[in-house]
Amino acid sequence: MADLDRRKPLWPQIFEDIKGQIERGELAPGDRVPGIHAIMSTYGVTNSTAQKALKALKEGGWAEGWSGSGTFVVEHPPIEPAE
Template identity: 45%
Template sequence: MADHELEWKPGIPRWVQVYDDLKGKIESGELAPGDQVPSVLRLQQLYGIATATGQKVHRALRKDGFIRTEPGMGSFVTELGVRSTPPSSS
């Protein structure tokens, strides 16, 4: 069972919903620059998603400049200035 329950919206891919949830936490400051974001394994536990789904979320957050990944260390929230304004994720 997942530790974090999202109300899954039909017709929207789960990776988009998790991406939007994490992006919202970053934009609100709940996850601040320099904070470590949950690993793919932790996303599986938190949201009850598959490994591939968690990997897709991480890739999208990296691509859009919200996180950076340091090999062997984890993924961290970036400073505001390095973020792009992504197109609508739906």
């Protein structure tokens, strides 16, 4: 089980953890993002918490989901440094 601070909301921590995996290249564009059941098992959270984390990844543009197929990492352009 992943190490979460149970005193804080859990879904943002899961979102940040998976987003970090994408940023570090551990999950590449086209890779499947862990699904609801995998998130529940890995992080020891409820279905609702897992759904919120996945929803945040999709809404943030980090992943896209297709019913029956799963959720996948999307391609991100490189972040340009501020001038």
